Amino acid sequence: MARIKTEIQNISFDDQRKKYYITLNYGYESGKQIKKTKTAKTKTEAKKILKEFEADKIRGELTTPRTETLADWLDYWMTNVVELSREKTTFCGYKIIVDKHIVPCIGNIPLQKLTPQKIQEFYTLELNAVNEKGNHTLSSNTVKKHHTLLKTALEYAVKQDIIRVNPAKKVSAPKYVKPEISFYTIDSLKILFDLIDSDYVLKPAVYLAGKLGLRREEIAGLKWEHLDFENNLIYIKEVRAMANREIIIKQTKNISSTRRLSFGDDLKSTLQEIKIAHEENKKIFSLDDLNTEELSEICIDSDYVVTNELGIPIHPGYLSTLFGKFVKVYGIPHITLHGLRHTIASVGNDAGLTLYDISKILGHSSPDVTGKIYTHLFDETQRDAMAKIQDRLK
Numbered sequence: 001m002a003r004i005k006t007e008i009q010n011i012s013f014d015d016q017r018k019k020y021y022i023t024l025n026y027g028y029e030s031g032k033q034i035k036k037t038k039t040a041k042t043k044t045e046a047k048k049i050l051k052e053f054e055a056d057k058i059r060g061e062l063t064t065p066r067t068e069t070l071a072d073w074l075d076y077w078m079t080n081v082v083e084l085s086r087e088k089t090t091f092c093g094y095k096i097i098v099d100k101h102i103v104p105c106i107g108n109i110p111l112q113k114l115t116p117q118k119i120q121e122f123y124t125l126e127l128n129a130v131n132e133k134g135n136h137t138l139s140s141n142t143v144k145k146h147h148t149l150l151k152t153a154l155e156y157a158v159k160q161d162i163i164r165v166n167p168a169k170k171v172s173a174p175k176y177v178k179p180e181i182s183f184y185t186i187d188s189l190k191i192l193f194d195l196i197d198s199d200y201v202l203k204p205a206v207y208l209a210g211k212l213g214l215r216r217e218e219i220a221g222l223k224w225e226h227l228d229f230e231n232n233l234i235y236i237k238e239v240r241a242m243a244n245r246e247i248i249i250k251q252t253k254n255i256s257s258t259r260r261l262s263f264g265d266d267l268k269s270t271l272q273e274i275k276i277a278h279e280e281n282k283k284i285f286s287l288d289d290l291n292t293e294e295l296s297e298i299c300i301d302s303d304y305v306v307t308n309e310l311g312i313p314i315h316p317g318y319l320s321t322l323f324g325k326f327v328k329v330y331g332i333p334h335i336t337l338h339g340l341r342h343t344i345a346s347v348g349n350d351a352g353l354t355l356y357d358i359s360k361i362l363g364h365s366s367p368d369v370t371g372k373i374y375t376h377l378f379d380e381t382q383r384d385a386m387a388k389i390q391d392r393l394k
Contacts, residue, residue, distance in 0.1 A: 002014075003021055006020075006043070008043075008046075008047060008050070010022060010023040010024075010025065010050060011023075011043070011046050011047070011050060013043075018041075019039045019040065019041065020039065020040045020041070020042065020043055020045070020046035021037055021038075021039055021046075022037065022038045022039070022040060022046050022049050022050050022053075023035055023036075023037055024036045024037070024038060024050075024053050026057075026062060026064050026065065029064060034064055034065060036065045063112065063161055063162060063163055063164050064161075065112065066110075066111065066112055066162060067110065068110070068111050069107060069108055069109060069110055069111060070102070070103075070106055070107050070108075070109050070110075070111050070114055071103045071107030071108065072111070073111045073153065073157055073162070074098050074102065074103065074107070074153055077153045077156055077157075078091070078094060078095060078098060081156060082094055087250060088243040088244075088248055088250065089241050089242070089243045089248065089250070091243075092242075092243040092244040094149055095244070097145065097146055097149050098149070101126065101146055102122075102146065102149075102150060105122050105125065105126075106118055106119070106122050111157065111162065111163060112162070112163055114154075114163075114167050115167055116167045116168075116170035116171045118167075119150065119167055119168055119171050120171045120172065123143055123146075123147065123171065123173075123174055126138050126143045126146065127140065127143055127174065139177070140174045140175050140176070140177050141174075141176055141177055141179070143174040144173060144174040144175070144176055147168065147171075147173045147174055150168050151166065151168035151169060154166045154167065154168050155168075155169075178375070178376075181339075181342050181373070181374065181376070181377070182333075182334075182335040182336075182339045182342065183335060183339050183340075183342040183343040183345070183346045184210075184333065184335060184339070184340070184343045186347060188332065188333055189210055189340075189343055189347075191332060192206060192210065192327075192332060193206070193207070193210065195326075195330050195332070196326070199326070200277065200308070200309060201306065201307070201308055201314060201319075201322060202319075202322055202323060202326060203270075203274060204219075204271070204274045204305050204306050205219050205306050205314075205319055205323070205337065206323070206337075206340065207267060207270055207271070208222065208305070208306075209337055209338075209340035209341055210340040210343060210344070211263065211267050211344075212234065212261055212263060212267075212344070212361075213340075213341045213343075213344030213345070213361055213362050214236065214341070215239070215253070215257075215338070215341065215363070216316050216319055216320060216337055216338060217239035217240060217241045217316050218236050218239050218252065218257075218363075219305075219306055219316075219319065220239070220240040220241075220304075220306060220313065220314060220315075220316040220319060221238045221239040221240035221241075221249065221304075222234075222236070222304065222305045222306065223303045223304055223305065224275060224278075224303050224304075224305060225303060227271065227305075229268060229271075229272065231262075232262050232263050232264070232265070232268055233260055233261070233262055233263075234260070234261050234262075234263060235259075235260050236252060236257065236258060236259050236260075236261070236363065237251075237252065237258060238250065238251060238252065239251075239252055239253070240313065240316055241316060242315075242316060242317060247315065247316075252363065253363070254363075254365045255365070256359075256360075256363050256364060256365050256366070257363035257365075258363075259360065259363050261361065271305075274305070275305075278307070278311070281309050281310070281311065282311065306319070319337060320336060320337050320338075323336070323337040324336070341362065342374075344358075344361065344362065345358055345362065345370070345373075345374050345377065346377060348361065349374070349377055355367045355370055355371055358370055358374075
């Protein structure tokens, strides 16, 4: 038998299925009436559903039923929000997360039917994934980045009245594990400077990281015009970074990263020697000695501080690779190129610099950021300071 209308408008009863059907009328959109049907086991439950729906409708808290999937929404959000408001490097990083991780796993779920349980199961799947050797393919910190992206994208859907609540806010986010920070002692750093002296490419990179604490992308983007040898000053204005396998020139990481640093006469002499070596190489590989095909592949007058012998600026990622190979060949303690930046923080802390001063040198957005990164380092200093105070009070 067909559904039987009840005395309540928009509620009918199916005597075969023994269910009540509630018709929810959302109104019109683009000239088309939007309706949705829900079921209930009892008339009381059906009346409650209809009453809550009408109340939400009066308050303007309804979300019109939509068929788009999470993948559809992420594509819209990436194109119309992220690409227009974020750096290209950020956009490319987000795209990798969306295309390689989120969409393949839960992208086909209708956006309005995405539940906290589905998201939680997705995180569990990612955290438990292993490679052929049995090692976890994704760290907890990486999965947490996926959570942050998903939560941000869904929050925008809430603002657009597409979903009522953000399901990503109702899950247990992957735990953040503070990365272990490695750095050199002053003695190890001096040994590195001695060993690196004859390396044309790495020498300027190591000195800029190990004496000024520059980031890898800042080093790769530094030009000779940014150096003021007369006043011993260096200006960090732009960086060379990777975005979807493409090298791009962009502004520094944040306002605080655009900074001016002074350097001593020893670093001045080293940088001047490197500059002279660059000028000599320009004479050796003169334009007259190169054919048209070679000219299209090199950039002798690039003016970058870190280049190969032909004057071609070095790929930022390749700098890290070269440094890793170098420390392995010479058998010195293994740290990354970024570890030299951590070394500056350690040396500055030992020298009694304030958190504010170290933050300014490193170009962090605030001393709070510096404190969070180097918590363990500064905790050691605090313990030493407290021990001295206790000794005095004995």
